[in-house]
Amino acid sequence: MERDRPVIVLVGGEHAEIIEHEFRARYDRDYRIEPVVGFAAGLDRIRELVAEGAQIAMVAAEHVLDEGTSIEFLHRVPGIVATARRVALVSWEDFSASLDDLRAAALEREMDTFVLIPRGPRDEEFHTALIELLSEWGWSVGRPMVTVTDIVAEPGDRDAAAIRDLLERMGFPNRLLGPGDDEAQELIEAVGQGAQLPLVRTFTGRVVSGATASTAAEALYGGFDEIPEGVIADVAIVGGGPAGLAAAVYAASEGLKTVVVERDAIGGQAGSSSMIRNYLGFPRGISGMRLAQRSRIQASRFGARFFSGRPVSAIEPGPVDEPEHQHVHVRGAQFCARTVVLAMGVTYRRLGIAGVDDLVGAGVYYGAATSMAREMQGREVFVVGGGNSAGQAAIHLAKFARTVTILVRRHDLAETMSAYLLREIEATANIRVRTRTVVADGGGEGQLEWLRLENLDTGEETKTSADGLFCLLGAEPDCAWLAEGVALDEHGFVLTGRDVPREAWVEGSPPASLETTVPGVFAVGDVRAGSMKRVASASGEGASVLPLVHAHLARMRAREFGA
Incomplete structure (x- = not known):
């Protein structure tokens, strides 16, 4: 159905017709193309789509608009929809004069990339850039339309969460079915008496009963x-x-x-x-x-x-x-x-706090656990660690979570993190950094609910609500x-x-x-x-x-x- 397809919003100026034609020629089957002309009209249409519940995969804006540039326009998009990929479309005549500004904007994460508007057919470099972004959006935000692995599990099953994380890290599209789903029932009946959840059906057709991440991994490549x-x-x-x-x-x-x-x-x-x-x-x-x-x-x-x-x-x-x-x-x-x-x-070091480690897989994760980022929609999330992996995790989680707080022992993230990540963190409004701070305790009833944080300089402890804790604590x-x-x-x-x-x-x-x-x-x-x-x-x-x-x-x- 039309409204089930992810949306690509095109915000055009002088070249609006050319841009729409180029996108429709390649993407009209799988995406809902929403063209609009003008800066204000573009923002209004994005707000309307979000209100309708549409999934916006990409916002592509022509660089020269009636009330500003693509840089100014795309800067405002995350305030409406944080997960959409943002692309500036630049005409050949504007390219040279705009290049320095576009490079700076991309470096500051005001956009994902900028590309030249095609001047003829088969501009594969243009479409390669778009396809790469749409592919990453589909993996990290959208739900797969074609899956190669099915998981049947009860809601909140920790083994199922670990299996999904393994599959996501390996790039295997998967779906999670509840035991009551029709397809799940067929799978359970096919396994027969003694079937234990979670069940995993791999792309080879093999079914693993009572699966864990290890047995699922072994089933994928042969024991x-x-x-x-x-x-x-x-x-x-x-x-x-x-x-x-x-x-x-x-x-x-x-x-x-x-x-x-x-x-x-x-x-x-x-x-x-x-x-x-x-x-x-x-x-x-x-x-x-x-x-x-x-x-x-x-x-x-x-x-x-x-x-x-x-x-x-x-x-x-x-x-x-x-x-x-x-x-x-x-x-x-x-x-x-x-x-x-x-x-x-x-391997990432453990916190060694019983109340926290008891909740691994239930709000507490060692590693970036990108598969769980979608589950953090509108939630309060904490990332422990000051390395590049922690920075990448925080930026990704910030697309979904209400707030992301990075906790680091050191006085400054710059001691351990690459400059490009520091710039992205500084440019992301819902990420904050607490230096000289560690997790002293945490807990919850079957799911992470709170953390107690300690300031290493003053010894002061504060208790805060928490829905997710991602630990990237250095390695051993x-x-x-x-x-x-x-x-x-x-x-x-x-x-x-x-x-x-x-x-x-x-x-x-x-x-x-x-x-x-x-x-x-x-x-x-x-x-x-x-x-x-x-x-x-x-x-x-x-x-x-x-x-x-x-x-x-x-x-x-x-x-x-x-x-």
């Missing part, structure tokens, strides 16, 4: 029990975040038999980042989910195998007859690999399971290259730059001591490890040939 016996991978990559995915792409593309093992969502914590704006090659930014999704697909097409849902529990040297193989163990399964790349990343590695032969620093990060203890050097020479104290075992990304803890640097290390892997494999072949 570890399906690894054929006798498999020897050239490279086993432990961790499917940016570093592990980059290593997988390069290893598989160069003909190496590549296996990736991830305990959680392929994409790691990066998959929960709502928008990464400073990643090379994406001038309009890219969500962590989309970056991880594209990398996963790319690696898969080169032949990399993915297994998720269980953590690696041990890596051990092979027996006497295959001493240079590493045995990779997960619960109930194992496989062999000639080399291992450790790319486990890090999960390396306790590694064999004693893998050297760690005092914080538990993996040592590589010249950073390993000198007594572990061989004949006075350190391991290769990304190699650990165990020959053939490498570490990349956030888990490695001394790494930059950034998505781009993690991806770079994942790519950089491949020459070292090749060198190690060449030495193995030389020894075998020599024997």
Whole structure:
């Protein structure tokens, strides 16, 4: 139906007719195109649409309007509808004179992007910019029209919330059905006696009864029990975040038999980042989910195998007859690999407050949990942390929540957060920052309802209502399971290259730059001591490890040939 479609509002000036024709030619089937001419008329129409309950996906305004510019117009849009994507449409004749102002406005987040109005057919650069924004809107705001995974659960089910978060981070469109829905009943009957909620039906048709995030993840990519016996991978990559995915792409593309093992969502914590704006090659930014999704697909097409849902529990040297193989163990399964790349990343630290941690999944979340942002509509939300992930989460949540408060121990966010995020936070009216403040307590009846906040300078505590708490508290590695032969620093990060203890050097020479104290075992990304803890640097290390892997494999072949 016409009114069920998301809306694209076109605010035109001199080129209104050309703009409307261009949008209708491409988007009229899936979106409701609402053209209007003039600054005041545009704002009035947006207000009317919001009052009607329409979902506004995009507002595109011509730069030169009758009562101002697109910058002034788009600045006022979030006060009416915060989740709409905002685009300035610039004519070629106005482009040069307006470029500096447009760049500054985009930098200050007065708009999502600006594009030149097409002067002819098939302007694919123009439509690429629009499609990217509409795609991100559809993922983060709109509900999917086509789903690949169904979840049947009771309202408020924490396991279902964790499953949805996993699916959102991996870019799998999904829908949540109540047990009373007709389609849910069909699924429950198909499973038969003993069906337990939540139920998850994956894109393969497989149904998981009594599902958890781990069992759902395993069902998506096939269980570890399906690894054929006798498999020897050239490279086993432990961790499917940016570093592990980059290593997988390069290893598989160069003909190496590549296996990736991830305990959680392929994409790691990066998959929960709502928008990464400073990643090379994406001038309009890219969500962590989309970056991880594209990398996963790319690696898969080169032949990399993915297994998720269980953590690696041990890596051990092979027996006497295959001493240079590493045995990779997960619960109930194992496989062999000639080399291992450790790319486990890090995990967010817990608050360690019983009343708060008891409500994980019920208003309290560790990580950005972008899937829950829609549930925070009109609510009071708190974000704990001062890094880039916390800033991205706050900006995304602010599109839905009534207020977002960032809590940080430090005196200033500028000490730990990128400048572009600071500018966005300062420009977002419903975000406030409380420095030198920590969560001292919290609780609620089955759902987060309140927090007690402590000022670290004065010791003063204040109690406040809270509907959501998103904790991005800095990170710590999960390396306790590694064999004693893998050297760690005092914080538990993996040592590589010249950073390993000198007594572990061989004949006075350190391991290769990304190699650990165990020959053939490498570490990349956030888990490695001394790494930059950034998505781009993690991806770079994942790519950089491949020459070292090749060198190690060449030495193995030389020894075998020599024997």
